[in-house]
Amino acid sequence: MAQFSCRWRNVFICVCTPCLCMLLLFFYAGIVMCMRMKGVKAPWTPENPQFVAPGISEHKGFAPIPKAFWRNELHQDAFWNQLQLDVDRSLNPILRPSATKRGLKGSKFSFLLRQSFSEAKKQENMKKIFHNLPPHIQRFVNYMQRRTYPIVLQPDGECGAQAKEEKQPPLILFAIKTEELNFKNRQAIRQTWGRAGWVAGQKRNGSAEEEVGGYVRRVFLLGKENPDDLGVNISELLRMENEHYGDILQWDFDDTFSNLTLKDVLFWRWFSRSRCPTVFVFKGDDDVFVNTPNLITYLWDQLVTLQANKTLKDFMVGDVIAAAAPNREDKSKYFIPESFYSGRYPRYAGGGGVVYSSLLAKRLNLISKRVHLYPIDDVYVGMCMLQLNAFPVHHPAFLTFDFPGEEEKQPCSYHKILLVHKRNPEHTVRLWSDLKQTQTQCKDVSLRVDVKKKNISKP
Numbered sequence: 121m122a123q124f125s126c127r128w129r130n131v132f133i134c135v136c137t138p139c140l141c142m143l144l145l146f147f148y149a150g151i152v153m154c155m156r157m158k159g160v161k162a163p164w165t166p167e168n169p170q171f172v173a174p175g176i177s178e179h180k181g182f183a184p185i186p187k188a189f190w191r192n193e194l195h196q197d198a199f200w201n202q203l204q205l206d207v208d209r210s211l212n213p214i215l216r217p218s219a220t221k222r223g224l225k226g227s228k229f230s231f232l233l234r235q236s237f238s239e240a241k242k243q244e245n246m247k248k249i250f251h252n253l254p255p256h257i258q259r260f261v262n263y264m265q266r267r268t269y270p271i272v273l274q275p276d277g278e279c280g281a282q283a284k285e286e287k288q289p290p291l292i293l294f295a296i297k298t299e300e301l302n303f304k305n306r307q308a309i310r311q312t313w314g315r316a317g318w319v320a321g322q323k324r325n326g327s328a329e330e331e332v333g334g335y336v337r338r339v340f341l342l343g344k345e346n347p348d349d350l351g352v353n354i355s356e357l358l359r360m361e362n363e364h365y366g367d368i369l370q371w372d373f374d375d376t377f378s379n380l381t382l383k384d385v386l387f388w389r390w391f392s393r394s395r396c397p398t399v400f401v402f403k404g405d406d407d408v409f410v411n412t413p414n415l416i417t418y419l420w421d422q423l424v425t426l427q428a429n430k431t432l433k434d435f436m437v438g439d440v441i442a443a444a445a446p447n448r449e450d451k452s453k454y455f456i457p458e459s460f461y462s463g464r465y466p467r468y469a470g471g472g473g474v475v476y477s478s479l480l481a482k483r484l485n486l487i488s489k490r491v492h493l494y495p496i497d498d499v500y501v502g503m504c505m506l507q508l509n510a511f512p513v514h515h516p517a518f519l520t521f522d523f524p525g526e527e528e529k530q531p532c533s534y535h536k537i538l539l540v541h542k543r544n545p546e547h548t549v550r551l552w553s554d555l556k557q558t559q560t561q562c563k564d565v566s567l568r569v570d571v572k573k574k575n576i577s578k579p
């Protein structure tokens with residue numbers, strides 16, 4: 121009897137073990153696939169209508185939606201796509217498992233960029249494309265490999281202008297793109313929405329009784345004005361300005377439109393090396409108006425859920441533009457010819473003003489080493505986000521294209537927003553004092569919601 125049961129046990133083990141193994145394998149594969157799918161959100165949906173990148177007046181410039189994005193030949197005639205495909209291919213974990221592991225150490229990525237670039241220079245078709253690019257894109261390409269520029273001026277603290285006795289780490293660091301000559305813009309920001317120190321959040325009915333607030337810090341990001349265009353040397357003045365306010369971060373590159381991407385990349389690097397303990401980073405222009413008290417309350421509300429969901433490392437919020445086609449009008453400053461970039465842009469947050477977590481800033485710093493520079497800064501940030509498989513969140517209170525219609529004239533309109541573009545320094549100062557004066561009268565309003573979105577969900 122004992123022998124009999126023993127034999128059956130052997131048969132049982134022989135037949136069932138492989139079955140069990142297969143079952144477990146299927147189970148595992150299923151779970152992995154489900155997790156993958158959950159991570160990827162559709163970049164284009166019918167609710168996100170087609171959008172053409174800023175500066176275009178007609179809609180005929182829509183790029184066709186690529187039917188199969190993995191087919192190389194679709195991008196063969198576009199300079200940037202070819203360069204980036206080369207990098208992506210050498211980092212593809214399926215094609216080159218060992219290279220990816222080695223590359224993940226960080227600084228090795230920049231080597232890949234250089235390699236793809238020097239290989240491209242040898243290829244005949246890339247040479248031909250390059251010679252047919254418009255001059256301003258050629259100028260960009262000539263410098264697109266270079267990312268190290270010396271720092272000319274930097275704040276003395278670890279993250280920009282600060283308050284005297286800060287009792288907590290800062291909640292937000294305002295990093296503001298500006299130019300040497302825009303002293304007036306900087307001064308208006310220092311006196312209004314960008315004032316460093318403790319800022320109380322906007323009180324709301326619904327939210328908790330206790331007052332929320334946070335410390336704000338500020339740093340201005342600058343390149344250098346071309347001295348030939350300027351005629352005079354104002355670097356001494358800027359040095360004095362930094363001595364007085366301690367909020368200038370300047371690098372030694374020409375402050376041109378195509379070079380704006382360098383401000384993102386170099387800021388991420390500077391930020392990652394500094395030991396700035398801020399929770400959030402704001403990156404925006406010097407001609408926007410920010411409702412800082414609203415922003416503080418909004419970020420506090422977010423912080424609770426973000427930490428609970430462990431999504432703080434992916435957090436970016438702004439005016440999100442989905443599935444935009446590159447601007448193909450050659451008179452625009454956003455003009456990108458088909459021979460430089462083909463296809464649509466990834467989902468990106470308009471560069472007028474965007475807020476992200478400091479964790480994300482550090483991840484962007486690393487990932488940017490495997491993405492070739494692009495002459496439009498906010499699109500470039502979107503490209504890096506795509507590589508991180510992170511997507512910016514849209515909030516209708518970021519008005520990077522100003523108020524729609526007559527909405528600005530409504531009472532309390534500025535109490536319903538987080539940011540509006542664009543406002544000059546005089547207007548900014550006036551708006552800030554209005555905001556203070558109407559505080560009690562407008563304390564019951566809530567942040568604006570998307571009118572368009574509401575209508576779509578009705579039918």
Ligand SMILES: *[C@@H]1O[C@H](CO)[C@@H](O)[C@H](O)[C@H]1NC(C)=O
Binds near residue numbers: 353
């Ligand atoms: C501008 O002035 C600063 C000091 O005042 C000097 O170090 C710098 O070389 C000057 N730049 C040019 C282009 O002359």
Ligand SMILES: *[C@@H]1O[C@H](CO)[C@@H](O)[C@H](O)[C@H]1NC(C)=O
Binds near residue numbers: 372375376
């Ligand atoms: C970017 O800055 C570098 C360094 O100053 C300059 O040589 C280059 O021409 C600039 N690029 C563009 C596209 O203006």
Ligand SMILES: *[C@@H]1O[C@H](CO)[C@@H](O)[C@H](O)[C@H]1NC(C)=O
Binds near residue numbers: 425428429
């Ligand atoms: C985040 O967590 C909150 C509850 O803490 C939940 O209501 C919300 O749906 C979650 N969001 C995401 C994107 O998972």
Ligand SMILES: *[C@@H]1O[C@H](CO)[C@@H](O)[C@H](O)[C@H]1NC(C)=O
Binds near residue numbers: 326565566
């Ligand atoms: C806030 O409370 C007031 C009454 O105290 C009420 O009229 C108003 O609707 C509330 N607002 C919000 C946004 O809940």
Ligand SMILES: *[C@@H]1O[C@H](CO)[C@@H](O)[C@H](O)[C@H]1NC(C)=O
Binds near residue numbers: 571572575
């Ligand atoms: C949405 O609907 C409201 C009325 O319900 C209308 O006044 C408004 O113009 C609509 N907005 C759009 C963008 O269609």
